[in-house]
Amino acid sequence: MLEAHARAGIRNRLLQKIPLESWDLIGPYLEAVELKDRQVIEVPHRPITHSYFLETGVASVVAVDSEDHRIEVGVIGYEGMTGVPLIMGDDRAQHSTYMQISGGGHRIPKDALCKAIATSEAMRTLMLKWAQGFMIQTAHTALANGRARLEQRLARWLLMAHDRLTSNAVPLTHEFLAVMLGVRRAGVTVAIHSFEQRGFVTTRRGQLTVVNRGGIEQVAGSFYGTPEAELKRLFDSGAPA
């Protein structure tokens, strides 16, 4: 749990945006959590028990179908929260959500969150804006999946991860990048190799470090940026915290 005076240390953008007068609906129910790689947060078709407000690390939201096709449909870091369906009045997870890069944050039980949303219009407005931002991200993932080359998609993903990390190191194997992008592991290896030769990243086993973000941005082109800009618009146009 977090007392009101403890909010100063919070990095999570959504928690930051909660108006002071609504804080009692959320703060007392928060529980600090550490989250390891691959730690499961939501399982498809199972009830969502908590929403997680990340401070650090990156979570992946992965859509799965009945024939086990899978692909990432969204990424969540300190800018948002997991458990978007709760905001929409649904108590079941649709997708698989797990930590892609370890970190930590605060979680709140489903009931406390739902009550806060039901009670406070300010909370509802805030959460809905986040849900809208996440929806835009998913739509652009659909666009990138349908239209972008592997290299562009990889660039997009690296930029999104980089935005959510505090260092330039992205601790991930090619294997997991491949799962998220929905491509072959070997294809990721080749693309990363090309980035390395162009001086965009350096690599070592299980890790990749961004050294020239601009280069990566050029590769991603317009496949990167829109959801980020829209999230900014959604939050900046709203009432300040």
Added chain:
Amino acid sequence: MLEAHARAGIRNRLLQKIPLESWDLIGPYLEAVELKDRQVIEVPHRPITHSYFLETGVASVVAVDSEDHRIEVGVIGYEGMTGVPLIMGDDRAQHSTYMQISGGGHRIPKDALCKAIATSEAMRTLMLKWAQGFMIQTAHTALANGRARLEQRLARWLLMAHDRLTSNAVPLTHEFLAVMLGVRRAGVTVAIHSFEQRGFVTTRRGQLTVVNRGGIEQVAGSFYGTPEAELKRLFDSGAPA
């Protein structure tokens, strides 16, 4: 405008689900509209003036980026409504929305809809469920775009269109199918030809007729069906109209 007693003739699933006691918030503001092919409903980054509740026809929601890459992220028919961002408290369209197959329905001005959502919890719950259903559809479009073959994606699209039409005729050119799927027009032609030879559809200029839906379902496999099942779950678990 629609009086309460006129609701009997309504096919739109969302309008049907509006509880009688909330009907006054919506019914009086509805305006019947005819909608032609390619008629524009929403333009990216422009304010949304109305939400459309379709009775017939199919609307496409198409994501566009600054380099003019485009792909369909969702389809809307009599089961839903356009203007999802309004439900989320956003007044701007993110995507391009237009009629893909002509039809008709009722539209409501933005302010009336927003007021209804703000006033009535039942309305809010209903609209949020629809938004959640649409979000699931977008996520599965991302999955199909990243993982499915052209033929499977075409099958998925035909099934989604067929669900929303009253006849087996799907009046569309290969060109537009190609835009929606994000593939070459010539690729669509070949795929349709293959469907025709397998007896799934018959074709004539600017039109295609479904004659063996089962065959198309087999091609689509698990890329079709999840969003449909989830929408059913969302609505069937809720309070009846």
Added chain:
DNA sequence: CCTTACAGGTACGTTACCGTACTGAAATAA
């Protein structure tokens, strides 16, 4: 230490789809 497992590099034949573009047929306009 040695063993085992995992991550990553590389290769090769295969395939789906692309860009482009030409053609004829069907619908529409003059």
Added chain:
DNA sequence: TTATTTCAGTACGGTAACGTACCTGTAAGG
């Protein structure tokens, strides 16, 4: 009717990415 536009069929070389697989170096575990 004729002219014009739109739509569909087809072709062909090119390429991005696939499935598969093997091999090596690095890290972790006994």
